Amino acid sequence: MKPRWILAIITVNLLILAALVFIYPHLMVAPGELIPAHSQIETECFACHAPLRGVTQEKCASCHTVANIGVLTTRGVPVVKAK
Ligand code: HEC
Ligand code: HEC
Structure with a gap:
């Protein structure tokens, strides 16, 4: 025993x-680590992950407007491409 x-x-x-x-x-x-652009939400896992479902597109789209990807940032500032 x-x-x-x-x-x-x-x-x-x-x-x-x-x-x-x-x-x-x-x-x-x-x-x-997340990409530097996401460092502010480093500890907020549920900003992107849904319990038991993993990462969902809806979560990304809650901050990002799909049509603006690569054109405007989440704050509406034009994205400047590196040459
Ligand atoms: C900016 C969004 C974002 C945040 C915030 C985030 N993750 Fe993720 N995570 C992702 C993406 C995208 C993947 C890749 C998912 C895939 O391949 O299906 C991933 C993958 C993972 C994986 C690998 C397993 C899987 O589901 O694919 C783990 C484990 C994980 N993340 C844990 C965490 C933890 C813990 C946190 C918080 C401390 C966190 N993540 C925060 C976006 C994020
Ligand atoms: C809580 C809000 C939030 C969520 C959720 C989020 N992001 Fe972001 N993301 C940001 C911010 C803020 C930036 C910084 C630039 C900006 O403002 O657009 C950013 C930047 C990016 C960039 C540009 C990176 C660079 O270095 O230029 C990509 C790509 C990106 N996010 C993809 C994703 C994907 C894919 C997901 C879902 C897995 C996601 N994001 C979820 C807020 C978020």
Whole structure:
């Protein structure tokens, strides 16, 4: 029979790990940094991700107007292309 305190320690560790995933998602589960243009929403995962559905186009379109991509920024400033 295993001593109970070992199971208790394992349980507590798993609970702490599960909590950290939700408290620090950008450190625990993000695959890497976002492009510099998105650095302001680095820790707002649900700006792009929908629970259980992944990244949806609707989320991108909530900030970006599809017809303006590559022409105007989200703030309506013309995009200047590098030569
Ligand atoms: C600016 C939008 C944006 C934000 C904000 C964002 N992501 Fe993502 N993420 C993406 C895109 C786009 C992909 C690629 C999705 C694909 O290939 O279907 C992705 C992929 C991932 C993946 C790989 C698995 C998958 O669903 O394809 C993980 C894990 C992930 N993101 C975690 C995070 C976490 C955690 C955060 C917050 C800390 C975060 N992301 C914030 C856009 C974003
Ligand atoms: C919370 C708002 C928000 C969401 C959601 C968002 N973006 Fe952005 N995105 C921005 C801002 C702000 C910029 C900076 C330039 C601007 O204002 O257009 C930007 C810039 C970009 C750029 C230009 C990058 C560059 O360096 O010029 C691309 C491409 C882009 N976003 C694609 C996406 C895609 C694809 C998604 C969905 C996965 C997405 N964005 C979701 C706010 C958002």
